[in-house]
Every structure is written in C-alpha cells, then in structure tokens.
Amino acid sequence: MKIGTHSFEEYLDRVQAFHGSVAPGMLAGGIMVTIARERLPEGEIFDVISESGHCLPDAVQLLTPCTIGNGWLRIVNTGRYALILYNKYTGFGVRVYLDAQKLAGFPAVRGWFLRELPKPEQDLDAIVQEFRSAGPDIFGVQKVRVKPEHIQGLKKVHAAIAICPVCKEAYTSDLGDTCPACRGTAPFLVVQDGGAAGS
Amino acid sequence: MKIGTHSFEEYLDRVQAFHGSVAPGMLAGGIMVTIARERLPEGEIFDVISESGHCLPDAVQLLTPCTIGNGWLRIVNTGRYALILYNKYTGFGVRVYLDAQKLAGFPAVRGWFLRELPKPEQDLDAIVQEFRSAGPDIFGVQKVRVKPEHIQGLKKVHAAIAICPVCKEAYTSDLGDTCPACRGTAPFLVVQDGGAAGS
Helix, strand or coil, rough: EEEEEEEHHHHHHHHHHHCCCCCCHHHHHHHHHHHHHHHHCCCCCEEEEECCCCCHHHHHHHHCCCCCCCCCCEEECCEEEEEEEEEEECCCEEEEEECCHHHCCCHHHHHCCCCCCCCCHHHHHHHHHHHHHHHHHHEEEEEEEEEHHHHHHCCCCCCCCCECCCCCCCEHHHHCCCCCHHHHHEEEEEEEEECCCCC | HHHHHHHHHHHHHHHHHHHHHCCCHHHHHHHHHHHHHCCCCCCCCCCEEECCCCCCCHHHHHHCCCCCCCCCCEEEECCEEEEEEEEECCCCEEEEEEHHHHHHHHHHHHHCCCCCCCCCCCCCCHHHHHHHHHHHEEEEEEEEECCHHHCHHHCCCCCCEECCCCCEEEEEEHHHCCHHHHCCCEEEEEEEEEECCCC
8 A cells, every 4th residue: 555655664664754653643644644635636736624633634645735834735623534635616525534434444553543551552563454444435535616715715805014002922813903912812921031032 | 054954955855844934934933942952951842833824833743743733833823923842741841922123124024024015015035035044043931830720741542532413523521512623613624425435
C-alpha cells in the first residue's frame, strides 16, 4: 500500500519526524488523504477541511500542499474523524471518514478508535498491522459540496489592520474597536514586559 | 542571522517547500520562534499558542516539535501577530509580537504588516532584506503565564466516543446527543453517498 507517493515505511518515518510519534490517527489520516486524492480529478486545485483537530491535520500537512498557516487547510470540528478535499472555487469534492460500522474484523483499530481500550492497553504494532491489511476497506466515501461560507477561495478580502488603543499592538480591525485580547479573551497574563527583543 | 538551527537561506528553502511560498509572515514567524526559544530555559518542554492563524502556525511547525495535529500548537485568535512558547505544565513562558511601533525605518515590512500597500504593490525582496537587517529589533517580548484553561498539559481526559444516531459516524460524545454536524454545523452537503472506499 502506498500513502501518497510514499511507501508505507517511508510514511511512518515522516510521521515520526513531523508528528513526533507514530500515532494511529496518522495512519488513518494517511490512508484517508490517499483515498480522497485518488478520487479527485487529475490536477484539481484543492483545499481541505478536517473535521477533527486530532492527528488528521498533520496527515494533510505531510501529504498535500495544504497547511494551517497557508489557509488551504482548515479545521471545522464536528467531533467526527473525517476529511474533505474539495475544489477551492466550486466546493465540489470528496469526503472520507473512518467508518465505525466496518471495524468488526479489526479489534485493535476498534479499541483505539472507539476508545474502548485505555491508551496503555492499546497495541500499536497490532493497530499498524490492521491499518495496513485493511487499507481503504474500513473507510467510507461521499461526494460532497462544501457550503459557500466555508470556501476560502470565495473570500479574499482581508480586513484593515488597526492599532489596538489598549495594548498598542496591530490587530485585524474586523474583530472590534479593541483587539479581542483586550476585551478579556487573552489566553495569558503578562508577568513582565520585556520590551524590545533586540536588546 | 540564524532561524532556529538553519541559516537564513536554508530557512527560506524550507518555507517554500512546506508553506508553498516565501510569505512575509513566515519570515516574521521564523524570527519570532527563534527569539522565544532563546529565552526559554535550556531543555524546556514547551507548548505553543499562536494568536493568529496566518503563517505563524507554519513557522512553529517548521521550527519546533509542536504541530496542530499533535496538539502542542494551538491557535487562539486575538487578531494580533504574536506567539507564546510556554512550559506545558506551569504555563510560564515567553510571548513575542511584531511591534507596529518599531517599523518607522522599515517601510516595506510596514507596508505589508499594516496592510498599507495592496499585495501587488508589495516588494517581497525588500521585505526579506528588511527582516534580515532588522532581525529581533522590530519585535517585542513579554514574560507571560498562560491561563490554566489554556494549558493542554493540565487536561488529558478524553471524552468517550459515541455513534451519532443520525449519521452513524463515531464522534466525541462531549459535543452532544448527536454529532454537531447533524445539528446543522456541517460545512458541506452530501451529493452522493459513495459507500465503501475499498470498492
């Protein structure tokens, strides 16, 4: 089985280097991306939606040009284990999901995916082998159309930048009269203002 | 100037390969990650918060072990151009931001950062040269403490997985009695249910 253009073993090495460990979700994600790309028209310029923030985004970032930072990959959390690869202008594309109904013959994958086994009791080698032998058989595929409000290619107007009157930092002005952090959403407290980084 | 362990040129090559283009935000992000890491205690095990989803997450993913998919990098959008690297258990860390008050001598960076110039009029070569000569001088640094509710290391209990009674897919049960997608938040419409991926 190939994962993207890589052999299975090459992909595991790349997962280790980028993701830090060979997590089961990275195996699922690698197969899911491969299934979806095979079903897209040749040469399609696509964006990706990941329906989970766990592992799947990293499989996309390893195997496609789409990253979180370049905006071609976005996470829309539905709590489900699914990916959508779609034409970045029309929204037509392919959705692939790990199908809980097809795991009867794959107890190690099932124990991990449905969280039936606590992590210390999961057998990673068995999970890897089951993903390898299952290949695409445990996944479902749908042809979908991404809703216009989720299509990045349709909204290319950036908000103006303003200086927040409270913190004096630049922020995207569409978020309000001050930056959201100065309205209480900052995820941190300042311990010491260190001033310039160059000093 | 080094970006992480890379020469400036090596970093540009890596940016091109991962991010798809040498975007100004990737230069800012590379310098910001470098400033923050130099200020963390040697050997610190850190997580990262990016206050913007544009470019910065990719600089983090290129230069640190922290990725979106492994959960060590998260985006908390405050609209500002800032990164926080922090001890994953105590929350103490370093925040680095691009300081709009320090851009007087850097018109190309200013034109990009404050969106004073439309993209076609921005001079990428000039922006690169200005970032290179400015180095850390145009950034601000703060010692911060990330709020407990944003510290990933403190919350390791995963919700149980349930089968959604509507779509029959597995989802994280803490999100409700059906998956959020089946309550109307799905970012797509199904055009054709393709069934098994293996067929």
